[in-house]
Amino acid sequence: MIYHSILIPFMAEKTPMMELTVNGETHRVPEETTAQMLLERLELAGRRLAMEVNGELVPRSTFPEHRFAPGDRVEIVQAIGGG
Amino acid sequence: MSSTAAAQHTPADDRLVVAGTAYDSRLLVGTGKYRDHDETRRAIEASGAQIVTVAIRRTNIGQNPDEPNLLDVLPPERFTILPNTAGCYTAEDAVRTCRLARELLDGHKLVKLEVLGDEKTLYPDMMQTLKAAETLVADGFDVMVYTSDDPILARRLEEIGCAAVMPLAAPIGSGLGIQNRYNVLEIVDNARVPVIVDAGVGTASDAAIAMEMGCDGVLMNTAIAAAKDPVLMASAMKKAIEAGREAYRAGRMPRKRYASASSPLDGTFF
Numbered sequence: 256m257i258y259h260s261i262l263i264p265f266m267a268e269k270t271p272m273m274e275l276t277v278n279g280e281t282h283r284v285p286e287e288t289t290a291q292m293l294l295e296r297l298e299l300a301g302r303r304l305a306m307e308v309n310g311e312l313v314p315r316s317t318f319p320e321h322r323f324a325p326g327d328r329v330e331i332v333q334a335i336g337g338g
Numbered sequence: 339m340s341s342t343a344a345a346q347h348t349p350a351d352d353r354l355v356v357a358g359t360a361y362d363s364r365l366l367v368g369t370g371k372y373r374d375h376d377e378t379r380r381a382i383e384a385s386g387a388q389i390v391t392v393a394i395r396r397t398n399i400g401q402n403p404d405e406p407n408l409l410d411v412l413p414p415e416r417f418t419i420l421p422n423t424a425g426c427y428t429a430e431d432a433v434r435t436c437r438l439a440r441e442l443l444d445g446h447k448l449v450k451l452e453v454l455g456d457e458k459t460l461y462p463d464m465m466q467t468l469k470a471a472e473t474l475v476a477d478g479f480d481v482m483v484y485t486s487d488d489p490i491l492a493r494r495l496e497e498i499g500c501a502a503v504m505p506l507a508a509p510i511g512s513g514l515g516i517q518n519r520y521n522v523l524e525i526v527d528n529a530r531v532p533v534i535v536d537a538g539v540g541t542a543s544d545a546a547i548a549m550e551m552g553c554d555g556v557l558m559n560t561a562i563a564a565a566k567d568p569v570l571m572a573s574a575m576k577k578a579i580e581a582g583r584e585a586y587r588a589g590r591m592p593r594k595r596y597a598s599a600s601s602p603l604d605g606t607f608f
Binding site: 277278279280297298299302303304305306307310312314315330331332333334335336337338 | 368369370371372378391392393394395396397399400407408409419421422424434437438439441442443510511557558559560563
């Protein structure tokens with residue numbers, strides 16, 4: 256993600272970032288990001304999906320309050336064709 | 339839930355009961371390998387299946403945000419969605435997958451457990467399968483379990499509390515037909531839960547044979563999806579399952595070595 260250079264000091268100061276691994280890829284998100292915020296950021300909010308963090312299921316009802324920790328491994332899954 | 343056509347042809351006392359729910363159709367179908375969602379939907383309509391398997395996989399991030407979801411095509415209000423653990427090689431991964439599926443489907447407890455042991459044959463790893471089945475049953479899941487055709491292991495899975503045992507007839511996707519009739523027959527004879535042949539069916543006669551042997555149902559995917567005309571094959575499978583079931587219930591004639599005339603021998607005038 257490319258920020259305008261003038262914003263970088265501002266953002267670095269105001270919103271410390273952390274790294275998460277989401278479906279195998281590294282994502283930088285603001286600290287204090289919740290599961291719900293992550294889904295909104297990824298344009299997945301409201302979709303029929305399920306999430307686990309570090310191998311543990313995160314119930315959908317807890318998405319608004321579930322906060323990630325730096326380095327969390329997040330998996331977001333859905334149903335696809337299979338036999 | 340019930341398609342009216344199936345309901346008319348299925349006597350109320352001859353429905354497939356899995357984990358307390360009765361189904362008019364004894365054909366269970368997968369949703370893999372179709373060209374697109376539309377073909378999937380048309381084939382499944384033609385099959386008359388009410389239980390439909392799906393796989394659980396990572397959501398694509400940042401690609402096609404408007405891509406239609408399989409569950410929009412197969413609404414869980416209309417079909418019993420059977421999430422599978424395909425691709426899992428350990429009990430742990432299978433259990434994780436089932437827990438995600440249950441959450442995805444709003445607490446729906448029915449799952450198809452399969453823990454694979456080998457990429458070439460896709461035969462199940464039965465040690466891991468037994469372990470996963472124990473964990474899932476204890477966790478409240480209704481487990482339909484893909485198993486080898488070993489009657490002793492099938493019985494063990496039933497004892498653990500699985501809702502259905504699903505022996506393979508031949509390797510997944512092979513289309514070889516029922517290669518192990520006497521093993522499957524032994525499993526059918528011993529079982530008090532539904533026995534559903536899962537994997538190996540290639541064409542309609544294979545499905546009919548499984549049903550004539552007394553299996554409670556057949557689960558298939560590739561036999562329909564890889565046919566030249568999947569929708570027509572889905573229709574053929576529906577009929578084969580119904581024909582095989584009726585033949586089983588009717589009770590076939592005994593096999594005889596020599597001929598037995600169909601027309602009376604008395605009253606001939608020549």
